Amino acid sequence: MYSTGNRGYLTLSVISILLVLHKVSKGFPIIPSIFVISFLGILNAIWGHIRAQNSVTFFKILQAILMEPGYVGMTLISHLIRNEFSFIEFPISLLGNIIGMIPSIIFPDKFKYIQAITEMGQPISVFQGTTHNYVELMANFGLIGSMIFMFLLSLSLNFLKRNESLSGIYIAICSFLPFFFFRDLPNTLIKYIFEFTIILSILLYYSNSIIIKIRNKIISRND
Numbered sequence: 001m002y003s004t005g006n007r008g009y010l011t012l013s014v015i016s017i018l019l020v021l022h023k024v025s026k027g028f029p030i031i032p033s034i035f036v037i038s039f040l041g042i043l044n045a046i047w048g049h050i051r052a053q054n055s056v057t058f059f060k061i062l063q064a065i066l067m068e069p070g071y072v073g074m075t076l077i078s079h080l081i082r083n084e085f086s087f088i089e090f091p092i093s094l095l096g097n098i099i100g101m102i103p104s105i106i107f108p109d110k111f112k113y114i115q116a117i118t119e120m121g122q123p124i125s126v127f128q129g130t131t132h133n134y135v136e137l138m139a140n141f142g143l144i145g146s147m148i149f150m151f152l153l154s155l156s157l158n159f160l161k162r163n164e165s166l167s168g169i170y171i172a173i174c175s176f177l178p179f180f181f182f183r184d185l186p187n188t189l190i191k192y193i194f195e196f197t198i199i200l201s202i203l204l205y206y207s208n209s210i211i212i213k214i215r216n217k218i219i220s221r222n223d
Contacts, residue, residue: 014040015175020168041065072183076132078125091140093117097190101199117186136185172197 018033045064046056054060094117099110117124117131117139124135137146160170173193180188 015178016172019171019175071130072132075125075130075135079132079135079138082123084123085138086142087144089138089140089142089145094136094140094186094189097186098194100191101195130183131185133182133185140185169197169201172201 045061141149160166176192
């Protein structure tokens with residue numbers, strides 16, 4: 001979202017908490033949830049103008065909230081006007097973002113090797129740092145490849161939803177999709193979903209298992 005920037009992490013955390021409450025309590029009131037999300041959106045828009053050292057007015061707050069669909073839509077419209085696409089593409093640029101997962105202290109020059117899709121010859125118009133997910137999918141996978149990718153993504157989400165032990169990962173992914181999937185596909189797939197959700201969940205699970213085993217051994221020795 002244009003009005004959130006990195007502050008989107010706070011918004012996503014709140015959305016995740018709401019989804020967890022929905023899962024635990026088997027539902028929650030809609031009106032309070034809408035109020036909380038609306039309040040976060042307004043707060044993020046205000047903070048965005050404060051950070052940019054702009055005056056905060058009602059019009060600018062409303063503009064910051066509503067201008068995002070316009071920027072994303074411009075990318076889609078310009079792509080549809082050109083009407084250029086292929087049936088199958090290999091997502092070199094998308095997979096290249098995996099390098100960004102390496103800590104900078106280990107690989108400080110990693111950003112030199114990460115190329116945006118526009119730097120690889122794809123005619124994509126980027127407005128205010130936003131791109132439409134349809135355009136990104138077509139550029140990375142092609143027409144048929146995009147259909148296959150979306151089918152596999154839906155299948156994976158359905159698997160996570162049905163598996164009770166993996167419901168936490170499903171909830172986290174669902175909190176990302178409404179806010180970032182439609183305007184920043186590479187970061188959503190690689191950073192938010194793959195790194196921050198799947199890999200981090202696996203690391204937390206196994207580290208917790210190791211800690212529990214060590215604690216049980218210490219307790220058994222003391223006994």
